[in-house]
Amino acid sequence: MDTFTAPSPTPSFLGAHHLVHRPASPEAFLLKATAPIRQNFAFSAELPEEHRLFGDSVSRYHDLLFPMESLRRTMLFAARRYFRVPASRHPVVSSGSAEITHLDAWRRGGRRAGISLELGMTPLDIVGGVPHGLECEAAVSIDGERCGIASVRLAFLAQSVYDSHRALGRRQSEESAAWLGDPVSPGMPLPEQVGHRDSRNVVVGLPERTGAEGDDELLFPIDAKAAAELRFEAGAPDDMPPMLFVEMSRQVGLLAAAELRGFVPSYAVLSRWQASFRGFTEPGLPLHCSVREGVRRKDGKVCRDAAGRPVVELRLSFLQGSRVVARVSASVLQDC
Template sequence: MDTFTAPSPSFLGTHHLVHRPASPEAFLLKATAPTRQNFAFSAELPEGHGLFGDSVSSYHDLLFPVESLRQTMLFAARRYFRVPSSWHPVVASGSAEITHLDAWRRDGRQAGIALELGMTPLDIVGGVPHGLECEAAVSIDGRRCGVASARLAFLAQGVYRGHRELGRRQSEESLAVWHWDPLSPGRPLPEQVGHRDSRNVLAGLPEHTGTVDHDELTFPIDAGAAAELRFEADAPDDVPPMLFLEVSRQVGLLAAAELRGFVPSHAVLSRWQASFRGFAEPGLPLHCTVRERVIGTDGRVCRDAAGRPVVELRLSFLQGSRVVARVSASVLQDC
């Protein structure tokens, strides 16, 4: 086994990553054959973090294991799968789900988190993958309580810049005719989006749009507040992928309260699945539309196996009329 501390101490705090190579050669050469490799990540869940520790709920933050998975994938891609550092990493999709809610509750003690990760290289050319897929099992204090996954693509800088320029041009053209106002008439209180500090509020108050049969909520995203959170980005002018998870949680709590009367301090984002269709540009207005996915014809709220109410949501992130990400999410009321 190869043990080391990686990848970003400033964001993840004290943590350890263990590579469990399938062959002695991988251990000696610090590189692997382009086949599935297994890793184990462990850390203490942060309590005093400006974002992770700023919560009105009694649950650990789902964002931490997802970002841990992403950064571990990037580290493994460079160190073990020989992906050139000049290739730009792009998150194509990601997901996370809480499978045992009790383990996510804070009890005042320092909790430890562990991820068992399996990484599979994709689109291999000359022994070097152009993509990486990862599945992880999540445990807190030794209790298996969640799963997470992600798929990364690695693009040459010219290809990456070409995609960015095309997407920005399409957004600018649609914004020129649509005249979207990036600022809402007001902002929610921090506790309405699960926080105490107003600086962590990223979503504006929603507007009702859609049709009579299909109500839709539209949330403007505060780009300035998002930039201040200083998520880990893969380039200085990137919109960090973890921003979409945090915004999904905030608009999910607001939508669940608006549509079903959920109480944010007792609600938790229990499932999140995202596919990314382009690059969001930090200098352009970003907004999120939310619709409830109603199962059945009676209009009643869904419930999980324990009988707790769950709101199923469909989110779309747009710049102008260009969709940059689509998300399926569940918000659970712990009552």
């Protein structure tokens, strides 16, 4: 077993944490590297209390964003140390997902809670023994109770490829935004409507309805610059951090569930999130999110989970101009 304690990978976000490699091949002990096959890891940390975003919450629940970002950062650390991915390669999140499988464990109990991830990482697109991608699946436990699952897929791009893709996307967004115009918001929500106390953490405007009657579509303007300022590490690329789409989806989801189904934000939780990313998001360009309700009952009543709790399924599209940068499927559950 190969064991690491803070400060690696990034203590400013993760705080004190512990990472254990459980190698599948004996040469890992000697070479401090692995064969390009699936490898297993265990990660543990305390859920943060003092943090600009996580410490500013009126929510009754721990946030899916922390295990997702912890998972991504652990993958980056493992990619460099164990899978020999060169530092010159630019990591890009192509997809991610998370789901709460046992809600009780996610409720805040007024004390510090410990979180652990059991991770399995599989290298992808191997060339010369070095992967050009990495896929990770994780089981999530809080205070020893299994309560969620998560996954992330990374691609590692040459800098020239990253620069080319980003320049093309920005040009497409700028050209389409010039004739589409910026979405107009009726105003900003109160912080508590999106689960916060501090208005600086509100990155979503109030929606306007744009769909035809019976097919409601909500359009939310996103403050991309404010969202980018919530990044958790210095020296990161200046494009929008992909994991912040979890936070933006949560804020949009709480507002949409209240608008469409009358959910009370303080008792609502983002219980499932699945995203695919189709390009890079530029903080300097307008960003908006269109939302439609997904699965609906024929009688018009709200759907319910196995425990009988109301749940609304949402389909989110994040756009800059006419360019879709991310598509998200999400569930918002009313804990009542």
